[in-house]
Amino acid sequence: MKILSFANQKGGEGKSALTKLAAGALSMAPFNLKVLVIDADTQGSIIAHRNRDIATLGEDYEFPYAVEFSFPDKLPELITKLKKEREYDIIFVDMPGRGYGDDINTLLSCLDVAIVPIAKGDEDADASLDFLENLKRHNEVRVRAKYPKLELYILYNKFDNTSNAKASVEIFEAIKEDFGITKQILFLPLREDFQNYSPKTNTSILLELKGKKGHKEDTYEAFYEICKFIKKRII
Numbered sequence: 001m002k003i004l005s006f007a008n009q010k011g012g013e014g015k016s017a018l019t020k021l022a023a024g025a026l027s028m029a030p031f032n033l034k035v036l037v038i039d040a041d042t043q044g045s046i047i048a049h050r051n052r053d054i055a056t057l058g059e060d061y062e063f064p065y066a067v068e069f070s071f072p073d074k075l076p077e078l079i080t081k082l083k084k085e086r087e088y089d090i091i092f093v094d095m096p097g098r099g100y101g102d103d104i105n106t107l108l109s110c111l112d113v114a115i116v117p118i119a120k121g122d123e124d125a126d127a128s129l130d131f132l133e134n135l136k137r138h139n140e141v142r143v144r145a146k147y148p149k150l151e152l153y154i155l156y157n158k159f160d161n162t163s164n165a166k167a168s169v170e171i172f173e174a175i176k177e178d179f180g181i182t183k184q185i186l187f188l189p190l191r192e193d194f195q196n197y198s199p200k201t202n203t204s205i206l207l208e209l210k211g212k213k214g215h216k217e218d219t220y221e222a223f224y225e226i227c228k229f230i231k232k233r234i235i
């Protein structure tokens with residue numbers, strides 16, 4: 001069992017959307033993994049979606065993946081319990097956008113893998129750099145404590161052919177090894193259907209895509225390579 005997070009202290013990079021997409025795709029064929037999403041963001045967008053779905057579909061509806069909420073400071077306790085129970089193959093933690101504060105090491109200490117989504121734009125680059133610094137410091141603590149390092153990946157999100165996006169990739173590619181990122185880099189395109197995963201939408205993607213023939217398959221198709229990578233190389 002591995003604990004993964006799409007993590008970045010910057011909001012709007014795609015953490016929650018990618019969490020829902022990955023959890024959805026990995027829990028369905030051909031992967032069929034047992035997946036839990038822990039919503040540790042006190043804004044609670046993922047748990048709010050799930051609660052709305054339960055209200056609409058009923059308590060007995062079989063969702064492809066499970067969702068639980070945890071306050072950030074309660075996360076270590078919850079993860080310890082889940083590791084003992086061994087019910088899930090993979091657990092995603094949806095992180096808060098801001099205000100990690102002193103909690104950052106507590107939150108990061110619960111993870112095996114952090115995939116850092118970086119969207120194009122200067123503001124995104126600055127905040128993402130700060131976050132990579134935090135990850136680097138966290139891994140230094142892990143090394144001193146003889147604790148396995150947090151495995152790090154960058155996922156360039158909302159990637160398109162604009163010079164803005166390409167410049168962003170160039171910046172991070174030039175410096176990534178300074179932050180201990182030597183592994184494969186992942187890309188996701190800017191896609192209109194991914195915007196449906198917004199925290200502001202009234203329903204979860206599951207409901208939105210219901211009945212729209214072809215849409216769901218196509219959405220997950222775009223995520224297939226990332227999921228194959230997660231299945232083969234990470235868990």
Ligand SMILES: Nc1ncnc2c1ncn2[C@@H]1O[C@H](COP(=O)(O)OP(=O)(O)O)[C@@H](O)[C@H]1O
Pocket residue numbers: 010011012013014015016017018097157158159188189190191192194195196197198199
């Ligand atoms: N690859 C993508 N293409 C298009 N829209 C995306 C993509 N990734 C994320 N989004 C959208 O960007 C917005 C911010 O994403 P969100 O997951 O809420 O970010 P975070 O959790 O990091 O704050 C949402 O509306 C989401 O649906």
Ligand SMILES: [Mg+2]
Pocket residue numbers: 015016017041045095097
């Ligand atoms: Mg979010």
